[in-house]
Amino acid sequence: MPSLAKEEFDHAKGIYFNRCGGCHGSLRKGATGKPLTPDKTRTKTVEKLADIIFNGTDAGMPGWGTTGTLSKDEATLMAKFIQNEPVAPPEWNMKDMVASWKLHVPPEQRPTKPMHKRNIDNLFAVILRDAGKIGIIDGETHKLWTTINSGFAVHTLRYSHSGRYLYTIGRDAKATMVDLWMDPPQTVAEVKTGIEARSIDSSKYKGPKGDFLDKLAVVGNYWPPSYTILDGQTLEPKKIVSTRGYTYDTNEYHPEPRVAAIVASVFDPEWILNVKETGQILLVDYSDIKNLKVTAIEAERFLHDGGWDASKRYFIVAANMRDKLVAIDTKTKKLVAIIEVGSKPHPGRGANFMDPKFGPVYATTHLGEPLVALIGTDPTGKYKANAWKVVRKLKPMAEGELFLKTHPKSSHLWVDHTLAKDVEAVRSISVFDIKNLDAPPKIIKVGDRGRVVHMEYNKDGTEVWVSVWDKKGEIVIYDDKTMTEKARLTDAELVTPTGKFNVYNTRHDIY
Ligand code: DHE
Numbered sequence: 001m002p003s004l005a006k007e008e009f010d011h012a013k014g015i016y017f018n019r020c021g022g023c024h025g026s027l028r029k030g031a032t033g034k035p036l037t038p039d040k041t042r043t044k045t046v047e048k049l050a051d052i053i054f055n056g057t058d059a060g061m062p063g064w065g066t067t068g069t070l071s072k073d074e075a076t077l078m079a080k081f082i083q084n085e086p087v088a089p090p091e092w093n094m095k096d097m098v099a100s101w102k103l104h105v106p107p108e109q110r111p112t113k114p115m116h117k118r119n120i121d122n123l124f125a126v127i128l129r130d131a132g133k134i135g136i137i138d139g140e141t142h143k144l145w146t147t148i149n150s151g152f153a154v155h156t157l158r159y160s161h162s163g164r165y166l167y168t169i170g171r172d173a174k175a176t177m178v179d180l181w182m183d184p185p186q187t188v189a190e191v192k193t194g195i196e197a198r199s200i201d202s203s204k205y206k207g208p209k210g211d212f213l214d215k216l217a218v219v220g221n222y223w224p225p226s227y228t229i230l231d232g233q234t235l236e237p238k239k240i241v242s243t244r245g246y247t248y249d250t251n252e253y254h255p256e257p258r259v260a261a262i263v264a265s266v267f268d269p270e271w272i273l274n275v276k277e278t279g280q281i282l283l284v285d286y287s288d289i290k291n292l293k294v295t296a297i298e299a300e301r302f303l304h305d306g307g308w309d310a311s312k313r314y315f316i317v318a319a320n321m322r323d324k325l326v327a328i329d330t331k332t333k334k335l336v337a338i339i340e341v342g343s344k345p346h347p348g349r350g351a352n353f354m355d356p357k358f359g360p361v362y363a364t365t366h367l368g369e370p371l372v373a374l375i376g377t378d379p380t381g382k383y384k385a386n387a388w389k390v391v392r393k394l395k396p397m398a399e400g401e402l403f404l405k406t407h408p409k410s411s412h413l414w415v416d417h418t419l420a421k422d423v424e425a426v427r428s429i430s431v432f433d434i435k436n437l438d439a440p441p442k443i444i445k446v447g448d449r450g451r452v453v454h455m456e457y458n459k460d461g462t463e464v465w466v467s468v469w470d471k472k473g474e475i476v477i478y479d480d481k482t483m484t485e486k487a488r489l490t491d492a493e494l495v496t497p498t499g500k501f502n503v504y505n506t507r508h509d510i511y
Contacts, residue, residue, distance in 0.1 A: 001038070002046060002080035012081035015074065018153075018171075019064060021196065026223050027256045028086045031276050031302050032320055032344075033061060036082045049079035060344055060367045060400070062419060088255075089223050092173075092194045097228065097237040100192035105179070107233045116183040118145070121504035122459040123180065125166050126467070126475065127154045131495040134168055134178070136185055139458045139502065142477060142487045144494070146184035150176050155197075156499060158264075159507045160214040160232060161204045166503075167217050173197035175219050177235050180503070189235040193228040194221035197259075201271060202232055203286060204264035204507075216286050218271050220259030227259050227273055229289055239289050248279040248298040261305045263315060263349075263509070265330055272315050272330065274303035281317065281328055281335075295333045299326045307349030308509050309362050309377040310408075316362050316377075318345040325364060325375060327388055337388035339375055343368025348403035348454070349511045351413055352377070353434050358391040359383030365401035365415055372396055372404060372415060372432070394432055397443050398425030403454045405511055409461030410480050411435050418453040418469070426451050429466060431483055442483060446476050459504040467497040475500065 004012065023033030030036065041049060054075040056063030064070040070078070114120065122139035133147045134154060151170015158167050166178040166185070173194035178185050199220035203212045216238075217230040229239040243257045257277040264271050269287040279301035285293040299319070303326065306317030314336065316327045325345055327337045347364035355361045359382060361374040372394040376386030400419030406412060413432040417425045429452060430441035446452045450470025457464055463486060468474040473494040477487040505511065 001042070002083055004077070004080055004084065008077060009081070012077050013087075015070070015078060016081060017196070019069065020078070022171075022198070022222070023061075025256050025258070025277070026086070026089055026196070028082065029254070029256060029277070031258070032304060038083055038085055041082045046076060046079045046083070049082065050075040053078050060419070089195045091224050092192075094237060094240060097191060097193055097240070100174075101189075101236060102191070103189050103234050103236070105186065105188040110179055110188060111181045114181045119459075120163055120180050123503050124456065124458075124465065124500050125157055125168075125178075125503075126494075126500045127157065127498045128473070128494065129153050129469070129496040129498045130471070131493070132170070133493075133495075134166070135493060135497070136180075137475065137489070137500075142489060144489065144491050147493050148176075148178055148185065148187055150174070150187075156199060157501055158201045159501075159503055160202045160217075161206070161507060162214050163503050163507050165202070165214060165232070167200050167202060169197050169200035169219055171196060171198070173219070173221055173223075175200055175217070175230065175235060177217075191230065191235045191237055193219040193230070193237065194224055194226065196222040198222055199259060199262040201262040201264045203269065204266050205269040206266070207269065212269050212286070216289075218262060218273070218284070218286075220262050220273055222258040223256070225255075225257050225259070227284070229286065239292070241284075241292065241294075243275045243278070245278055247277070247301065249301070254278055260303055261307075261317060263306075263308060266312060268330065270330065272328075274306070274317050276303050277301065279303060279319070281315070281326070283330065283333055297328055297333070297335050299328070299335060300324055300338055305346060305348055307347065307511055308352075310352040310360055311377075312509060314377060316347070316350060316375075318347055318364060320344045320346060320367070325373075327375075327377075336379070339388055339390065341373040341375075341390060342366045342371040342393075345373070346402055348405075349509070351404045351406045351511055353406050353408075353413065355392060355437065356435060358386045361391060363394075363404060363413065365396070365404045367400060367402070367419060370396050370399045370401070370417075372401070372413070392437060394437060394441070396430035396441055397428055398422055400425070405455040405457065405464070406434065407457040407461035407480070407505070407510060410457065412464075412480055412483070414455040414464055414466075415441070416453055416455065416466075418451045428452065429455070444478070444483060447474060454499050456500040456502050457505055457510070459502060465500050467500060469496055469498055471495060473497040
């Protein structure tokens with residue numbers, strides 16, 4: 001076993017947290033990436049491992065050297081690090097959460113009406129990943145309104161059902177809450193729910209008297225493996241629920257079942273949480289958190305990202321290392337199908353539209369091959385014969401697709417290839433014509449630097465916003481109908497923009 005000096009070990013630990021842990025797990029047991037426990041890594045030489053780390057693999061692992069993130073020496077350091085025993089990060093209990101909780105502006109000191117005339121529903125919050133900030137861009141003027149400090153490398157964000165509050169979650173598990181009624185919007189509360197996290201959502205069920213609206217929030221933690229229920233007005237931590245337990249299939253104990261995607265139902269007081277390593281989908285009823293009711297659906301291992309079908313009755317999630325999509329019915333609270341798609345499906349939240357031949361479909365992109373798979377989502381209607389089957393396969397420009405997007409008012413489907421091997425593909429978008437899905441996509445070259453990632457529509461569904469993920473980042477806005485560039489936002493503050501979330505579309509799960 002290669003020995004490492006303390007500084008080398010600490011440096012490697014930092015790199016592992018930032019670059020590797022998300023896919024391989026803190027305990028290196030594997031998920032989206034292969035297991036990296038010493039019994040596996042010590043069968044290879046340091047040189048071989050360093051080569052994989054530097055150059056990547058055909059199976060979808062990025063080349064951390066070829067993409068300019070790690071030097072040759074760092075790749076060698078990481079090769080040695082993963083031949084050592086993994087060290088579990090510390091636990092994070094309620095005492096730690098409460099100590100980290102800051103209520104900057106209590107609810108009674110907040111405005112009682114919006115303090116500005118902007119159209120809140122057409123604001124976009126943009127993740128400025130490496131700056132540890134969120135940018136708020138006005139969708140009407142296309143101008144960056146303000147930036148707000150957030151958690152380190154914010155991963156995703158959601159809005160409260162009313163649209164007033166923005167909730168963000170950083171890779172470091174810091175959740176923040178921003179009041180969009182303020183001028184400019186400000187962080188009103190923050191809390192650290194763990195050491196590492198990726199998902200957050202709000203309570204979206206209205207209830208008979210609107211009792212649940214903006215009432216609660218939930219964070220899905222990677223470490224400690226758990227979810228935390230928070231007060232939706234203050235982020236005060238209310239309850240921690242561990243997800244450690246047994247895999248759904250072999251009933252083996254797993255010490256690190258991480259919470260991946262979360263969505264919130266509008267029909268029930270319920271969050272849908274995906275537990276990656278044990279392969280369970282949890283329907284968490286938040287109507288009485290003292291007596292928490294959880295339905296644990298046996299699904300498939302390595303659940304990662306997903307979204308609603310157009311009716312918002314079915315939830316569809318990728319089990320990416322199993323090359324499958326899983327569909328559940330949130331009405332009957334049961335699994336409805338496990339569907340073989342392509343290599344490493346990665347839908348983001350997916351895309352819903354009417355296929356001219358096959359009816360309502362949900363589409364997913366894939367990391368491992370140039371493929372957009374369309375599955376039928378109408379099990380009770382005219383198209384029920386197509387339900388939960390792959391009805392069509394589309395071929396985008398390249399593999400390494402992360403996200404796709406459409407809008408009910410659009411007849412286009414936009415697909416990125418952020419992690420493609422070919423740099424031209426990384427910087428381009430494939431756009432399919434939904435009315436003529438047999439035709440090849442139109443390829444749009446977005447820019448000459450960075451990686452092109454993640455699309456979002458404006459409220460009306462007439463514009464598509466695309467990020468150029470680079471230190472000198474850009475947001476490029478296309479006219480959806482003509483697929484021509486309408487505006488290119490550049491600003492010294494636009495550092496590494498990744499996900500963008502339009503208030504209206506995100507609160508209504510329009511994708
Ligand atoms: Fe993500 C969504 C986890 C890498 C940008 N990412 C998600 C979700 C999860 C997740 C669980 C679903 C959240 C939800 O819907 O509730 N992502 C992970 C990882 O574990 C992984 C593979 C490795 C890691 O260490 O983080 C990973 N993700 C990335 C990136 O490299 C991206 C491109 C840039 C970054 O931030 O590191 C990235 N992930 C995003 C974005 C979303 C997302 C923009 C939200 C998409 C949406 O439209 O909802």
